[in-house]
Amino acid sequence: WIISAFQLTFASFLLLSGRLSDVANPKHTFVIATAGIGCISIATGFLSSTIPFIAFRAMAGVMGAMTIPSALTLLVGIFPEPHEQARVIGAFGGSDGVGNGKLYSTASLRPGLLTHALDTGGISLLTVSDILFIFALTEGSMDIWISVKVLLPLLLSIALMIGFFVWEHVIPTHIAAxxxxxxxxxxxxxxxxxxxxxxxxxxxxxxxxxVLWQEVYDWSSLICALRLIPSGVVTFSISLTGPLARRISPKWIILFGMALMIIANILFVYADNPSRHWSFVLPAIIVGDAGAMLVYTHANIAIFETTPPRTAGTVGAIFNGALQLGSAVSVEAITSIETSIERTHGGFTSYAGHAAAWWFLVGVVAAEALAVAAFYRTSSAVALSDAEVKIDDKASAEPVAPPNSEKPGHSVGASNTAKPLSVDTPAFEKTFNKLGLAPGKVPRVTTHATQLESLPLPSQVH
Known part of the structure; x- marks a missing residue:
């Protein structure tokens, strides 16, 4: 519970944090939460009793949940240009809080008051569902799965999750979390x-x-920490590969990362004694961490590229909620697999349980790789080259003149004071087919022709 208490509250409050970052001032949320987690962590260091320690860990999880979506919202706002944004989001994954002073001082932010209503009903349903789900997983890994204290919260969690999605369909879209x-x-x-x-x-x-190194091999904590240094070096280095997303589709980078993870898992399967550390374990750590960080970095970049900037906080909360869910499921699933195998294959000191856990991970990664290969679309339905569409931002922001007010030398939609629109009609017809736009709508380029809005025009105008 020392680990799970933080995960439980962190995952549960991410959506609330994300929504607050979208509708209010993310700077205030970030500063308060960062100060809060620092103070709580200092206080936790002076505790010696188990229950207060777990309670403070849970409070730290709430503060931690408030820092991530607000930081991402600030970064997306500070770095709107896609190339810079990809690089910064990638670096954020490797260094988290580095550069907080820049966030404080350079962000151009909204007023502190809420500008939209919060979806308190939806957020409450999802928060309680997350709490019950992680509680059930934690208790199940420590006890018997077929028990009331595991099954009851698990079933309630599923019911509340269904209720959350129904609720989101019922309420107005602009309020929905x-x-x-x-x-x-x-x-x-x-x-x-x-x-x-x-x-x-x-x-x-x-x-x-x-667990293996300290409890079975009897290595000291210092030796274990030193042998994990390559992990930190690799993950931070890979987090700086964000600019690759502008040259290679994230789909292929993610699939390559998953392939590296499968190789690493197989290496770990055969790392069954201390003598194989340098020949199997170290290569597995380097290759696996590189693959996992490629997946993390470029999935993070891709999910922000495919969603509107105004939803950055909510999207960041959903993405990080999925990360935490994967972590929680990992702890409980691996614990259950190892325990069940060790009962019949040599006990705690046997490597059989660990090998089974690594084979389980091979299956999980392979299944996700197949899903990405089948369902990730590389052909952008909205990405247009500057040669196809050239629309001046000022012109697109002006009110659209009716057809009978057109003047020679001006393109459709340009006022007398605005710069003329430069429209390649055949390219637009091709674009309409790609986007499935009905006549009477024309795309307006907002950022490097990758984020489009529909600008209403009279029905006679194509």
């Missing part, structure tokens, strides 16, 4: 599934090796 259309953004659903994987890998790798 997670509007139903969110799941239909290009590649959003498959990227959500991909987000379950990175923390699942990191948690499994860390937990299995720490």
């Amino acid at each position: 997670v509007p139903p259309r969110t799941w239909f953004y290009r590649n959003f659903a498959v990227l959500f599934v991909v987000a379950l994987l990175p923390y699942l890998w990191f948690t499994t790798m860390f937990d299995i090796n720490m």
Whole structure:
């Protein structure tokens, strides 16, 4: 529970934090939460009793949940240009809080008051559902799965989750914490599934090796920490590969990362004694961490590219919620697998349980790789080259003149004071076919022709 208490509250309050970051001032949320988690962590260091320690860990989880979506919202706002945004989001995954001073001082932010209503009903349903789900997983891994204290919260969690999605369909879209259309953004659903994987890998790798090295091999904590230094070096280095997303489709980078993870898992299967550390374990750590970080970094970048900037807080909350869910499932699933195998294959000191856990992870990664290969769409339905559409932002922001007010030398939609629109009609017809736009709508380029809005025009205008 020392670990699970933080995970429980962190995952449960992410959506509330994300929504607050979208409708209020994310700077205030970030500063208060960062100060809060620091103070709570200091206080926790002076505790010696178990229950207060767990309670403070849970409070730290709430503060931690408030920092992530607000930080992502600030970054997306500070770095709107896609190339910079990809690089920064990638670096954020590797260094988290580095550069907080820049966030405080340079962000151009909204007023502190709420500008939209909060979906208190939906957020409450999802928060309680998350709490019950993680509680059930934690209790199940420590006790018998077929018991009232495990099955009852698990079933209630599923019922509340269904109720959450029904609620989101019923209430107005502008109030909904997670509007139903969110799941239909290009590649959003498959990227959500991909987000379950990175923390699942990191948690499994860390937990299995720490227990094995300290409890079975009797290595000291210092030796264990030194042998994990390559993990930190690799993950931080890979987090800086964000610019690759502008040259290579994230689909292929993510699949390559998953292939590396499968190789690493297989290496771990055969790392069954201390003499194989340098020949099997170290290569597995380097290759697996590189793969997991590639998946994390480029799934993170891709999910922000496929969603509107105004939803950055909510999207960040959903993505990080999936990461935490993967971590929670990892702890409980791996514990259950190892325990069940060890009962019949040599006990705690046997490597059979660990090998079974690594084979389980091979299956999980392979299944996700098949899902990405099948469902991740690489052909952008909204990405247009500057040669196809050239529309001046000022012109597109002006009111559209009716057809009979057109003047020679001006393109459709340009006022006398605005710069003329430059429209390649054949290219627009091709674009209409790609986007499935009905006549009377024309795309307006907002950022490098990758984020489009529909600008209403009179029905006679194409």
